[in-house]
Amino acid sequence: MNAVLLVGSLLLAGAAAAPDAGTLLRDSDRARGGLERGVTWTVAVVATDEGSVSKSSWLIRARGNDGLAEALGPPRRKGEVILFNNRSIWWVKPGLRRPISISARQRLQGEAANGDISSTNYARDYEGTIAGEEDVNGEPSWRLDLKARSKDVTYDRIRYWISKKRRLGVKAEFLTVGGDVFKAATFEYGNRVRLAGGEEIDFVSRMIIRDAMGAGNVTVLEFQAPRAETHAASVFNVNNVVR
Amino acid sequence: MTGGWKLALRNLSRNRRRNLVTGAAIALGYAGLVLLGGYANGNEGLIRLSSVYLQHSGHLAVYARGGLGKAQTKPAAYTLDAAAQEEILAALRADPRVEFCGRYLLGTGIAGNGCKTFPFRGLGIELDVERRILSHPQLEPLRDVARPRAGRPLPDAAGEESPVALSVGLGGARLGKAAVTGREAAVAPGALECEAPDVKARIAADPWVQLAVQTHEGSFGAMDARLVSLFQAGTVDGDQAGLVAGLDLFQRLYDTDRVTYVAAYLHDHRDTAAVARDLSQKLAAAGLEVSIYPYDDPKANPYYVGTMETIGAVVTFIGLLLANVVALSVLNAMTLAVLERTREIGTLRSLGFTRRQLLGVFLREAATLAGLSIAAGLVLALAVSAGVRAAKVRFQPPGVGGTIPLVIAPSAGMWVGAAALLLVLALGATWVAVRRRVRERVAKLIVEVAA
Numbered sequence: 001m002n003a004v005l006l007v008g009s010l011l012l013a014g015a016a017a018a019p020d021a022g023t024l025l026r027d028s029d030r031a032r033g034g035l036e037r038g039v040t041w042t043v044a045v046v047a048t049d050e051g052s053v054s055k056s057s058w059l060i061r062a063r064g065n066d067g068l069a070e071a072l073g074p075p076r077r078k079g080e081v082i083l084f085n086n087r088s089i090w091w092v093k094p095g096l097r098r099p100i101s102i103s104a105r106q107r108l109q110g111e112a113a114n115g116d117i118s119s120t121n122y123a124r125d126y127e128g129t130i131a132g133e134e135d136v137n138g139e140p141s142w143r144l145d146l147k148a149r150s151k152d153v154t155y156d157r158i159r160y161w162i163s164k165k166r167r168l169g170v171k172a173e174f175l176t177v178g179g180d181v182f183k184a185a186t187f188e189y190g191n192r193v194r195l196a197g198g199e200e201i202d203f204v205s206r207m208i209i210r211d212a213m214g215a216g217n218v219t220v221l222e223f224q225a226p227r228a229e230t231h232a233a234s235v236f237n238v239n240n241v242v243r
Numbered sequence: 244m245t246g247g248w249k250l251a252l253r254n255l256s257r258n259r260r261r262n263l264v265t266g267a268a269i270a271l272g273y274a275g276l277v278l279l280g281g282y283a284n285g286n287e288g289l290i291r292l293s294s295v296y297l298q299h300s301g302h303l304a305v306y307a308r309g310g311l312g313k314a315q316t317k318p319a320a321y322t323l324d325a326a327a328q329e330e331i332l333a334a335l336r337a338d339p340r341v342e343f344c345g346r347y348l349l350g351t352g353i354a355g356n357g358c359k360t361f362p363f364r365g366l367g368i369e370l371d372v373e374r375r376i377l378s379h380p381q382l383e384p385l386r387d388v389a390r391p392r393a394g395r396p397l398p399d400a401a402g403e404e405s406p407v408a409l410s411v412g413l414g415g416a417r418l419g420k421a422a423v424t425g426r427e428a429a430v431a432p433g434a435l436e437c438e439a440p441d442v443k444a445r446i447a448a449d450p451w452v453q454l455a456v457q458t459h460e461g462s463f464g465a466m467d468a469r470l471v472s473l474f475q476a477g478t479v480d481g482d483q484a485g486l487v488a489g490l491d492l493f494q495r496l497y498d499t500d501r502v503t504y505v506a507a508y509l510h511d512h513r514d515t516a517a518v519a520r521d522l523s524q525k526l527a528a529a530g531l532e533v534s535i536y537p538y539d540d541p542k543a544n545p546y547y548v549g550t551m552e553t554i555g556a557v558v559t560f561i562g563l564l565l566a567n568v569v570a571l572s573v574l575n576a577m578t579l580a581v582l583e584r585t586r587e588i589g590t591l592r593s594l595g596f597t598r599r600q601l602l603g604v605f606l607r608e609a610a611t612l613a614g615l616s617i618a619a620g621l622v623l624a625l626a627v628s629a630g631v632r633a634a635k636v637r638f639q640p641p642g643v644g645g646t647i648p649l650v651i652a653p654s655a656g657m658w659v660g661a662a663a664l665l666l667v668l669a670l671g672a673t674w675v676a677v678r679r680r681v682r683e684r685v686a687k688l689i690v691e692v693a694a
Binding site: 056095 | 317319353355356357358359360432433434435436451453455460461462463465466467
């Protein structure tokens with residue numbers, strides 16, 4: 001009996017020491033909006049580009065792999081919508097006859113890049129392996145190497161650090177095909193969201209995205225008032241968004 | 244005519260068949276060199292016209308300092324603001340050597356058809372300047388190239404709502420447009436059902452495209468544009484992403500009043516260097532930090548410079564082959580003549596002719612033969628160029644949408660230069676063939692013949 005207990009304890013200890021990378025990715029995705037039934041929040045974006053600062057704010061609705069960002073400000077941008085529809089990104093601007101599909105290349109720069117990074121569904125798009133353990137700001141974390149599952153994702157490889165204790169992504173580096181760091185992001189989780197079943201989870205409150213190349217541009221995204229909401233699939237249909 | 248020239252003429256008539264063959268080689272070589280040079284010269288003119296007018300480089304282009312390399316990535320810092328544009332335009336308009344000038348804004352972005360988007364590399368142009376370019380008399384040989392492949396020239400749509408021209412590769416093959424205008428009522432605005440079976444037909448029938456860019460201040464900019472023509476870009480890469488629009492539309496799209504460069508079109512391209520020098524001094528005195536690039540600057544116009552270097556290399560290689568053939572023909576003919584006339588050389592030496600005088604006789608023969616042959620070659624070259632001109636031969640170079648004329652336009656320098664080259668070669672070959680023989684002792688010359 002003791003032997004059985006001992007083996008069982010060892011198995012459990014082994015499982016805790018080497019978690020499944022896919023499970024880690026799914027858990028961490030939830031805290032950035034990857035909830036099956038839906039979640040809503042607002043985000044204030046402050047982008048510093050070679051000394052010039054631009055600000056905008058967005059109302060975000062997300063559900064599973066889909067997301068809808070509606071511009072709240074500045075006033076001249078009101079009515080603009082960015083739709084993250086599975087792996088496609090559509091940009092809808094009032095007055096335009098048709099929505100614009102944002103290509104993978106275009107996702108590398110400007111607001112599309114920030115949206116793309118903040119909405120990346122790591123568990124779906126990347127094959128992860130645990131490559132090591134490191135402290136991030138004093139917090140013990142697993143370092144995962146993520147490789148793209150398909151060619152239509154923006155980044156071929158990502159290095160991703162997930163907190164051991166909280167199972168939340170705390171840092172990410174987005175690599176070029178050549179292996180150089182193109183952008184880097186850090187994540188903070190000061191928000192809480194209560195799910196339909198009563199479970200309460202940590203939710204991202206601040207994301208800082210830095211250009212690792214060039215002038216070192218920085219974008220700070222402040223996530224506010226997140227709340228679990230059920231969104232119909234039709235909300236994320238580009239035809240309905242345009243209407 | 245002196246005795247030496249008379250003797251040379253008489254000697255030439257002694258072996259008519261051989262001299263005829265040698266003369267034919269010189270005549271054909273001369274005609275070949277002149278026609279080859281004329282082809283290069285004619286092509287230079289066409290390529291310069293294409294580059295200066297159709298590719299909008301101007302005879303010279305004024306960029307903000309560093310703008311040639313950096314305006315695309317950092318447009319806010321490396322483009323010309325409104326005040327700089329005015330200063331440059333005023334300086335150019337005050338110069339009588341400048342015929343007209345135009346402002347241009349380069350930019351990149353994506354163009355969409357409602358279902359897919361593709362990157363574009365675009366140029367914003369002033370439509371009234373473009374109209375002037377397209378009707379320029381110098382562009383007559385390139386009318387077919389300048390003509391849109393479908394639709395109508397962009398300046399014809401001035402005053403209409405957001406007209407745009409796309410390259411055949413971008414607009415036709417990638418976005419699936421058929422350059423239709425006036426049928427847009429059939430395709431209502433709104434999202435398309437991109438998986439529907441008739442979506443291709445709907446996209447083809449819709450002249451509207453959506454352009455999205457990162458504005459000069461870094462935010463997203465987008466607008467609808469109406470496709471009025473499809474044009475063939477000069478390169479395969481360019482044809483995958485070419486877009487031309489009115490400057491005002493482009494400036495609205497990028498949310499700016501700046502331009503990438505100002506181009507000046509001159510009455511006479513030979514004034515380019517002088518105008519660039521004077522303009523540079525004038526703008527420096529006004530405190531403007533700009534860089535001025537003439538059309539033959541390899542950094543600003545690699546198309547023109549690269550093409551001319553390639554043509555130059557080919558023409559030089561073929562020209563060297565022709566010159567070698569002529570030199571060897573003359574050398575061969577004179578070597579045979581000297582061998583046959585060894586006894587004559589010995590006899591003349593014994594009668595008191597100096598070596599120098601004998602060498603002079605042979606050189607006069609060669610000069611006379613070369614002169615007559617060059618005259619025949621000149622007539623032949625004139626006849627061929629006139630024939631080509633009369634036949635109006637046209638051809639389609641690789642990557643070019645239309646046909647261009649085969650132009651053979653030798654310059655005066657080419658006529659004279661080729662004649663001088665062949666004359667020198669003929670005299671040199673003769674000197675090489677004759678020099679050793681006339682230096683030999685008289686007795687040996689006579690004995691060798693007797694043997």
